[in-house]
Amino acid sequence: MFERKDLEAFEKFKADEHFVVSLFLNVSPQERKRGTYLSKFKNLIKTLSEEKLSLVKEDIEKIEKFLQTERESFKKSLVLYSCVKKEFWQRYDLNIEIKDELIIDKTPYTNPLFDLLDNYHKYGILLVDKRSARVFLVFLGDIEEYGMVEHDHVPGKHKKGGWFALAEKRYERHIEHHVKIHLKDVVDKFGDFLKDREIRRLIVAGPDEAIYELMRILPESIKQKIVGRTFIEKYASAEEVLDKVIPIINDYEQMKESKTLSELITRSRKNDNAVLGIDDVIKYLRDRRVMKLIIPKDYKIDGKVCVSCGFATQQDVDCCMECGDCVMKTYNLIEKATEMSLQNGALIEVVKDEKERKQLIENGGIGAFLRF
Numbered sequence: 001m002f003e004r005k006d007l008e009a010f011e012k013f014k015a016d017e018h019f020v021v022s023l024f025l026n027v028s029p030q031e032r033k034r035g036t037y038l039s040k041f042k043n044l045i046k047t048l049s050e051e052k053l054s055l056v057k058e059d060i061e062k063i064e065k066f067l068q069t070e071r072e073s074f075k076k077s078l079v080l081y082s083c084v085k086k087e088f089w090q091r092y093d094l095n096i097e098i099k100d101e102l103i104i105d106k107t108p109y110t111n112p113l114f115d116l117l118d119n120y121h122k123y124g125i126l127l128v129d130k131r132s133a134r135v136f137l138v139f140l141g142d143i144e145e146y147g148m149v150e151h152d153h154v155p156g157k158h159k160k161g162g163w164f165a166l167a168e169k170r171y172e173r174h175i176e177h178h179v180k181i182h183l184k185d186v187v188d189k190f191g192d193f194l195k196d197r198e199i200r201r202l203i204v205a206g207p208d209e210a211i212y213e214l215m216r217i218l219p220e221s222i223k224q225k226i227v228g229r230t231f232i233e234k235y236a237s238a239e240e241v242l243d244k245v246i247p248i249i250n251d252y253e254q255m256k257e258s259k260t261l262s263e264l265i266t267r268s269r270k271n272d273n274a275v276l277g278i279d280d281v282i283k284y285l286r287d288r289r290v291m292k293l294i295i296p297k298d299y300k301i302d303g304k305v306c307v308s309c310g311f312a313t314q315q316d317v318d319c320c321m322e323c324g325d326c327v328m329k330t331y332n333l334i335e336k337a338t339e340m341s342l343q344n345g346a347l348i349e350v351v352k353d354e355k356e357r358k359q360l361i362e363n364g365g366i367g368a369f370l371r372f
């Protein structure tokens with residue numbers, strides 16, 4: 001897992017007179033079975049000029065060897081940064097697919113990773129009971145245990161025996177008191193994590209009584225982030241926790257997707273800072289007014305792009321409708337819109353659910369929320 005601050009540090013990396021190789025490669029099990037990922041890597045190398053290649057010969061050799069020997073440890077995709085001359089080497093294993101790319105430049109190429117940070121949400125998982133708590137982070141289909149606390153001093157339930165009813169009641173209050181202290185301590189210890197602005201959603205897990213007490217003491221700012229609850233065995237492995245929360249996350253994201261889409265459609269009908277259709281979207285992208293782009297997964301729109309002014313349209317025009325210059329046919333205006341969004345710092349949301357995706361395609365195939 002990577003964090004924004006890691007990427008920011010990479011941007012400051014000084015290669016001096018040397019160059020950094022940045023590789024983004026899908027290495028999913030299917031790709032590995034037939035060795036496809038290796039031939040894809042070799043094809044990426046072929047796209048580089050001899051001159052450029054000679055600058056990073058050692059890096060390419062190192063990466064090739066790594067790809068051959070480490071294949072067993074790969075996940076779905078791989079990100080590698082290498083600058084042998086500066087002893088710089090960084091590897092990230094991702095559990096999602098990314099676009100294959102090989103870039104040679106003075107600094108590590110981090111845009112695709114920043115992009116992931118902007119467009120995928122981090123989920124915090126808080127697993128509590130009356131005497132312990134564990135916290136996990138789920139991001140890009142991966143899970144990491146962040147920390148745990150265990151309070152041994154919380155007394156256990158007393159066996160029924162020679163106690164007076166009154167004493168028993170007092171004893172229960174005594175337990176409750178300790179549970180409260182325990183949970184308060186949990187919130188103190190993990191407060192920074194739970195409040196972290198990058199972690200915008202939380203899932204809680206645990207028995208009713210513990211969750212009930214927890215809800216009473218959690219600050220409103222943390223409570224608002226909770227999007228689901230489940231039951232997880234106290235000593236569950238990270239993978240078991242992930243299996244439990246993935247369906248909750250998928251449901252939640254789908255619900256959000258459909259909300260976003262209906263908001264987009266309603267607002268664009270009212271001309272309320274939202275538009276649908278590629279021509280309008282590109283127009284507003286050129287004006288740098290797009291705040292968030294909404295696109296369907298795996299969808300293309302053909303069109304024409306002006307060779308000089310950047311004008312683009314879905315219509316079959318012979319010359320630019322703005323400057324009159326020549327236009328070129330393009331097979332993917334959505335990709336063009338995506339590139340422009342990245343340059344403008346606009347967010348991109350990909351609609352994946354089949355029903356919503358179809359609805360977006362029927363309503364122009366692309367849309368955007370505008371800044372103003």
Ligand SMILES: [Zn+2]
Pocket residue numbers: 306307308309310311320321322323324325
């Ligand atoms: Zn033009």
